[in-house]
Amino acid sequence: xxxxKKRILExxxxxxxxxxxxxxxxxxxxxVGLLDAMGKEFKKRFSDVPVTKILTxxxxxxxxxCMTAVYFNVPVIFAKKSNAxxxxxxxxxxxxxxxxxxxxxxxxxxxxxxxxxxxxLIIDDFLANGEAAMGLIEIARQAGAKVVGIxxxxxxxxxxxxxxxxxxxxxxxxLVIVKSMENGNIIFEE
Amino acid sequence: xxxxKKRILExxxxxxxxxxxxxxxxxxxxxVGLLDAMGKEFKKRFSDVPVTKILTxxxxxxxxxCMTAVYFNVPVIFAKKSNAxxxxxxxxxxxxxxxxxxxxxxxxxxxxxxxxxxxxLIIDDFLANGEAAMGLIEIARQAGAKVVGIxxxxxxxxxxxxxxxxxxxxxxxxLVIVKSMENGNIIFEE
Numbered sequence: 001x002x003x004x005k006k007r008i009l010e011x012x013x014x015x016x017x018x019x020x021x022x023x024x025x026x027x028x029x030x031x032v033g034l035l036d037a038m039g040k041e042f043k044k045r046f047s048d049v050p051v052t053k054i055l056t057x058x059x060x061x062x063x064x065x066c067m068t069a070v071y072f073n074v075p076v077i078f079a080k081k082s083n084a085x086x087x088x089x090x091x092x093x094x095x096x097x098x099x100x101x102x103x104x105x106x107x108x109x110x111x112x113x114x115x116x117x118x119x120x121l122i123i124d125d126f127l128a129n130g131e132a133a134m135g136l137i138e139i140a141r142q143a144g145a146k147v148v149g150i151x152x153x154x155x156x157x158x159x160x161x162x163x164x165x166x167x168x169x170x171x172x173x174x175l176v177i178v179k180s181m182e183n184g185n186i187i188f189e190e
Numbered sequence: 191x192x193x194x195k196k197r198i199l200e201x202x203x204x205x206x207x208x209x210x211x212x213x214x215x216x217x218x219x220x221x222v223g224l225l226d227a228m229g230k231e232f233k234k235r236f237s238d239v240p241v242t243k244i245l246t247x248x249x250x251x252x253x254x255x256c257m258t259a260v261y262f263n264v265p266v267i268f269a270k271k272s273n274a275x276x277x278x279x280x281x282x283x284x285x286x287x288x289x290x291x292x293x294x295x296x297x298x299x300x301x302x303x304x305x306x307x308x309x310x311l312i313i314d315d316f317l318a319n320g321e322a323a324m325g326l327i328e329i330a331r332q333a334g335a336k337v338v339g340i341x342x343x344x345x346x347x348x349x350x351x352x353x354x355x356x357x358x359x360x361x362x363x364x365l366v367i368v369k370s371m372e373n374g375n376i377i378f379e380e
Contacts, residue, residue: 023300024302024303025265028267028268028270028299028300028303029265029266029267029300029302029303030252030255030256030259030265030266030267030268031265032256032259032260032265032266033263035256036260058248058249059248059249059252059268059270062220062249062252062253062256063252063253063256063266065220066220066222066225066252066253066256066257067256069220069222070222070226073223075215075219075220075221075222076219076220076222076253077218077219077220078218078220078249080218080249109218110213110218110219112214112219113214113218113219
């Protein structure tokens, strides 16, 4: 997606440890016009699959999921993050590891909002090692729902998540794929 | 706002401790069509004030803030919650108390995204004791920005926040005000 590539080149910063900071438009300050264009693009890329729910995880996935859901005319459900190990009976729960925070966390979704009639589209801001996506897939699995696609704004193509998910047979659509960002030079896959 | 009142009466649940659970449409599963209508209503109610930024706090304020920002054509900034007491030099910080979690937390906003040219509209899902709103007002104050309004979906009229903020001179717009919810009967102010 050219608009997003352009914005990344203009406004993103690269930090040590393969951190791509996009908090001026994607996950602290939010450019809703850009997010709207991204939602429209997801609708185009997933126009061939049935979608009944959009699933994401708090907090940085919520805005993109909402702006995408407008085009699909379906509800968003965001998984809540918790450090609590106690599993509640009325939630689906999965574990994921955050490389950014170097810590495990639990994702929880109420059993009331996803079931085995659902076709779930997973939306998130980043796809790197695929930890968050795998956690959300596990929640869909517990619900008996089908995961019909995984859409993310920025895939770090040099990390394993995208290819791991594609090899498992998921339809993965990344609006941009960063091939490398050595020495602060951001190179996209074409 | 009649549409929101109707939805609350249909889908919300009242729990002990004055908890109004609206997670089927407002803060876990998100009805983006309803959120869009709420954003439009905020635009109507704040049409007389200049707005350059919408400010909210993660996670449950993000969706409503985004759907509102579309109508104002301005960016959203969401404050990040942190338990960390260390104050970073590049962020504005304020403390708030969460009655839901019985704990204090710190809100942080990067200094890059609000400054003294900004006219800030604060948007959140609930207004009860006004703790989150006061925290966001403090962040705007640190930035030298003007708070031109405070909009929330649901005000608990029997708690002090709304009137406290109005007495301080803020323009507060609540899409619905719950007057009481004794014995699970939700009564709105007209």
